[in-house]
Amino acid sequence: MKIPKRLWGSGSYTAGAVAYYAQITALAQRVDGCRAAVATLAGYLGNSKRTAERYLAELATPGPDGVPELTTVRRTGSDGDGETAVRRTRGLTRGEHFAYVPVLALKSLRHPLFVLYCALTYATATQTPVTAAELGALLSANERSARRMTDELEGLGWITVHRRAGEHGRHTYEVHDHPVQLVTEEPARPDTDGGSGAGGDGGSLAIKEDAELTDERSTQERGAFRRRRDDRKWVAPPVDTVSNNAQVPASLRGPVRPAERPAYAGPELTLSPRVWAVLDPVADLLPGCTAFTVRRIAREIGRQIDSGIWPEDIRDQIARLRAWTPTEDIRDPGRWLLGAVLPVRSKCHRPDCHWGFLAYTGQPCKTCAEIDTAHPPHTEPTWHHCTECHKPSRDHLTAGLCATCRPTA
Secondary structure (H helix, E strand, C coil), X not given: CEEEHHHHCCCCCCHHHHHHHHHHHHHCCCCCCECCCHHHHHHHHCCCHHHHHHHHHHHHCCCCCCCCCEEEECCECCCCCECCCEEEECCCCCCCCEEECCHHHHHHCCHHHHHHHHHHHHHHHHCCCCCHHXXXXXXXXXXXXXXXXXXXXXXXXXXXXXXXXXXXXXXXXXXXXCCCCCCCCCCCCCCCCCCCCCXXXXXXXXXXXXXXXXXXXXXXXXXXXXXXXXXXXXXXXXXXXXXXXXXXXXXHCCXXXXXXXXXXXXXXXXXXHHHHHHCHHHCCCHHHCCHHHHHHHHHHHHHHHHCCCCXXXXXXXXXXXXXXXXXXXXXXXXXXXXXXXXXXXXXXXXXXXXXXXXXXXXXECHHHHHXXXXXXXXXXXXXXXXXCCCCEECCCCHHHCCCCCCCCC
16 A cells, blocks of 8 residues: 655654554555444554544644545435445645555564654665665654664564665665564563562562561551651761762863853944944943943944934034033933934924924924924813812812802801
């Protein structure tokens, strides 16, 4: 059967979904299509019904190209009873790459090994050299896991690995349509050398308490186990850890945070001549700014010059605001330059208007004045105070008294 490369080679589908696609493709070769129930498909591939439903839902979801890989058609018999749904897989398009694999491989291999078998079959048919790292990326695993799975596939007899037989010392793979040898030996038992022991009956490791391992004198008849520490004879002597750092090699020690912040070792601050010419009116304020702030000021000036504003206009604006602002009011020169001087703000949006004043003469902008006349700024409401209780009120007070203090007839 043909398994498209878009399933096992794109990383968009899990190994289980690829296996169910292959199983349904094999059964769909019948005239009436694949009419096996979900439980039957799960039994063929050795999964539970819930797992099979999850893989089928993954295939029925639209793929990366917007087309699902599996379509399901529900049918009802002539007697009105529901029948098993008919499932069909999405076919191959013209010129699409695929791997031609036997059904026996699907039945015999677990899902990740089946995906690996499809990749090696395609690589062998197209004479494409592959590495363990590439196979690991295909299987969403590391290189070591890919080598282990390749050895497992070779041990089952589905492939033959010719080590270092290809170009640049790569392995070459020979794929078989059926296992070349029968697996007759018993599967390896779990490694329990580092544990308590191997249980042959599949149950608990021990069914009786070992008297030699039980301290009957310190074990209570009922209740929890408790060790008494009144005598404190079991306490170990203190351990000297002062010389630990001296015994550990320097290459194995972790990074140590320095006691103080290291001095700046980068390039010195340099500004272009066009920026220095603009900042000449505030040259006495620059020593009070950090190097980072001066760089930000220089970038803002360069951005305005590149956007079409003349350097002379920026310099005149800085000189005018410097003359208007007393030196004692400039507490943070960098913040003053970046927040109040350099930003171009005007109500009329004219390039020669800055904060309502013309850039060349410093006279008030008539356009901004007309805007203020047409839309006067919001003023605070007038408050009226009671002459007795002095309580404020927005409404006009009769005889200067509020409703509380006003005498009633």
